[in-house]
Amino acid sequence: MDLLSSAVTNNVDWCALVCRRGGITDNTNGIWLVTGSPAPLFPDAVTLKSGVSARQLSQVLSGRKACSVKDSYADVDLEPYGFSELFTARWIGQTNGPKNADPTGWSHLTETAELESWCAAAELPEVLPIGLLRDPSVRILGAYREGRLVAGAVANSSDRVVGISNVFQVGGDRRAGWGEVASVVARFFPGKPVVGYEHGPDLDAALAAGFSDLGPLRVWLRSPAQ
Template sequence: MDEESRERAVRAAVRNNAEWCDAVCRAHAVPGEFGGEAWTSARRTPPLYPDAVTLTPDASPADVVSRVDTGSPGCSVKDSYARLDLAPLGFDVLFEAQWIHRPADKAVMSPSPYVSWAPLADADALPAWETAWGDGEEGSGLFRAELLSHDTVFLAGTSAAGEIVAGAVVSRGASVVGVSNLFARGDAPGGEESAWTGVLTEVARRWPGLPVVGYESGESLDAAVRAGFTPIGPLRVWLRSD
């Protein structure tokens, strides 16, 4: 991938992720706003979701922070290009990760025969999916029925016993399919690498011809690379010190 292609891929991944964050917030009646340099929410967003996502490498700390609520605990910013220094404004780095990209024409290995993959049929299945995503901890209703649509699908990998052991959210953007919230329980055959195979098979079936993007870190990034992804650029999430 040349530099121009990489930059386009990063922009597409950033936009797709910001749109997913916006969808989650709107499902909780917390509408965000897309500006030229960042997506922001003036109200505190749901748990695990940022109050701002930068959309360009030129976003400034002042522009981003002036549009979010820094006066109450939990304010966070997704620095999509790892360019901001928010430490002087009372933020600490929560984690760092890499945007990832997988071309549409790359072959997908056959998924594990021990896990069956399918989209959730309706909102009634969301609580069980969220509990599996939370590694057995009962969900709090983070993922709501409003998120289920033609372009956003919750995929579930189910064992022979009928239990959800793996899953992911896939959302179609203008030119890419984004994958987020991918998980594999400890008893899932093949772990995250196998989960990626199942998810990619479903994405290729539903949206053939579109590249796949997302972001990962640590061992999850290693699993994504083994599944055919390429790291294309850094990101950083900042959390305001309480």
């Protein structure tokens, strides 16, 4: 299995779920484009393969003054087309299963009020679509200690892998938190490799918890002033 390409495809699946209206997949040019406006913090377009044409991407997004691109292989130079680099990150994956025992205190959220509290703790700009609570491919996970939400993550399952995103922890050891997340995801989606992407301290914590570095990605942003 090409774990990197599976991670890219899984992430596009997640973007389509959250953006509600899905998107358009152009396999010829290797671009996924969200239909309409994306949800906050989500890209307008994602590259599906390496070597995508920067000019083609620019043309696809020509009608959008403010937009962003997830350059999945960090090999598209969009600066000449009015974009600036927002951040770089690394794709991560774990194929051998979690090293930690199944932790206690974690649960799968099922109620709207739980989701609202979870999104506030995760510092998201708006509540995720309520329909995700009933989607069989998604688990919104929360860890509770003495009745208080202390950590969380999202898992979305596709054909070959499970993606994790929005991992957060309120205090505590980030490395231990990432180890727990991997174990909880394996409980709900056993036998599948776990993938995602991170940068900064969360990347360090994920690698320390047993994830492997699969390669770089880059996010580009074009604002109305550019």
